[in-house]
Amino acid sequence: MYCGSCAAAVESLLKRQPGVLDAAVNFAAGTALLRWDTSQTGIAALAQVVHRLGYRLQDAPPSANSQGVDLARKKLQWRLAAAVVFGMWCMMPALLVYLAPLGLVEPEATWPLALASGVFALPVITYSGAHFYHAGWRTLRMGVPGLDTLITFAVVAATLLSAWRLSQGESHVYFDAAVMLITFQLIARLLDTNVRRRATDIIHRYLGQSNSSPVTLDDGSCRQIPADQATPGMHILPEAGQPLCLDGQIGAGEALIDFALITGESQPVPVRPGDRVYAGCVVIEGCPKIQVTAGVGQRRIDGITRAIHQLLCRKTSLQRLTDRIARVLLPTVVVAALASVVLAWFQGTAPGESLARGLAVLIISCPCALSLAIPLVIMMGYARLATRGILLQDPAAFELAADIEVVVFDKTGTLTTDRPAIAACHPQPGWTPQALLQLAINTLQGSSHPTARGLALEGAPSLPEDMGTRTAIPGQGTLWRLAEHRVLAGRSRWLAQQGVSLPELADTGMSLHLAFDGQYAGRIDFQERLNPEAAGLIEQLKARGIAIYMLSGDTRRSSLALAKRLNIPPARVISEASPEQKLRVVENLQNHYPTAFIGDGLNDGLALASARIGIAINTAPEAAQSAAAVQLTGGLGTVASTLDFARQARRLMRQNLVWAIAYNGLALPLAVAGWVQPVIAAVAMSLSSLCVLGNSLRIHHGDQTPINTSEPGQTRSESRIPQPELAQDHHRRAPSGKRRLNQVECYKAGEQ
Structure with missing residues (x-):
């Protein structure tokens, strides 16, 4: 389209x-x-x-969809190239005809010049403008005429009137007006297509998530088949480190599973026979056998995909407003053109001049400025943000981000990194903190467990992986044998089961216990490592009067501990939330105030798509980034500047829209009254587009300081943002009649 x-x-x-x-x-x-x-x-x-309307409904893969968009762009580029080349040659003789009254051209030479202008205009009218005519005719047939129909009327009227004047031996033609109209509209269309190019794969990327990856069957043959050929009841053997392709139930064996992409839990979870796992989870340790419970199309991720599909089929307010204006503009302009012709006849004007007056109405009212008002700002703003590491996937992001008053953060992977930090070392007598740390690094060398990744950041030297033998017990710990020595590193309960005597020490829940040759050596406490930009960003957003929420699938204790470090009130911390519950929380918040959601995981897809604006950070998987309107490739710290820039961009879009509407409101009566000739109408139409272009260029010179939307002497207060209510009050209604966010839905939506 x-x-x-x-x-x-x-x-x-x-x-x-x-x-x-x-x-x-x-x-x-x-x-x-x-x-x-x-x-x-x-x-x-x-x-x-x-x-029959000239389009196709197809259930195509992402590549086919992208190829279709690329082909459309190339066609537009070729049409624009032809319009520019032949349009310049058309304008040259037309300009000489305009200068004839000044004595610069002999009167007998004006007719051949007018004919030459028409000849050079033919490729533009017949080739460059062809797709306007096709679309205009289709939409007119369906009773929903728009901009293309109006363009078609104006070009056809200018061409026929010019041809009739040439047949009468007159040199006053309007081929140049038709050429200018087509060229400016092609520029607007190409700008719009370039911006929308990135939005075409949003839904299809999610639909293609893990559909055709191979799975290994546990039927004695160990053969591999595509995931979309697996059926419920089959048993599969997942590969460690690779995302699961199907939903299932652990049939045999134990494993350590990373549920972060689905639930947002920061720590891998030990699973045993009977536990459920989902497509998108990753096996960290262990070799479990999984019985498939849901094939491709019925998986949990497929339900999330369908919900995102529906959420993305929405129109923004400015898009709806532009559509309404376009629907009203066409019949208004056509009626005004006919009225101007009839009025001219009643005034005794010659038929040729009467038709020229109607043509002037069609041309001067052609919505070039209206069609450029929004895409120009988006295109230029996109280029500027891209240099800052901010990528827009939805052209409506500028409009949506400008009103944000609540920002909801995912915790794991967004406010934190995937590698925990060491909080404290508690060595036993005879051990030093450095020696205990070195023992842990050597024992967990080569492990993919997050604790091992956190130890690797300490920079201490480690022994080669092939020194000794290491045995990982999923969900429990690691046993390292080196010569006659035996080292245990893992949970306190597991060490006790191995005969190690442990002292009475408080366990933080993120602790690594170590024993050397059966004697307890000490404990290393970990805490989630903050994203270096998180604290500064939250303070910046608070300074702008934006309320901050944390929404996580992690435990309540872990979420509150991180919120305390970031100075986020406990009442605004929502924990243990599934993807569907995250969606409900975000929607409840949006019942009151425009909300942005910032996340990084597949489990954030619903929330990213349902929020007024979804922002995916650079570590998010491709599918999660596709659900977001904004991708941050330059880091989390650019969020505040993105919201500031959005306010500036929306202000420019509104100014452009007001100018375009005001231009048509002023130009239309002047043309109907006969005060504007077709050539002047074409120039005025072009100037209106240039005014919109000039105003849009201001986005490159905007102030770098935050935009203050408050009244002078006032600051925006986040006290107006709704607080989670007590559980016993959750039946109370807000004054607007919408349900208020309550604690039951925030903390334990599943129990409700």
């Missing part, structure tokens, strides 16, 4: 079909979300109906 009018036509057609309950066509994402009664229609019948 080339424009919003195309999407409106397809959506209108689908909604009219018998059996279709609802249809939403999203131009930016290139998707149609359909709901129909299977007893009355089917996807094949709907595809046939859409085909």
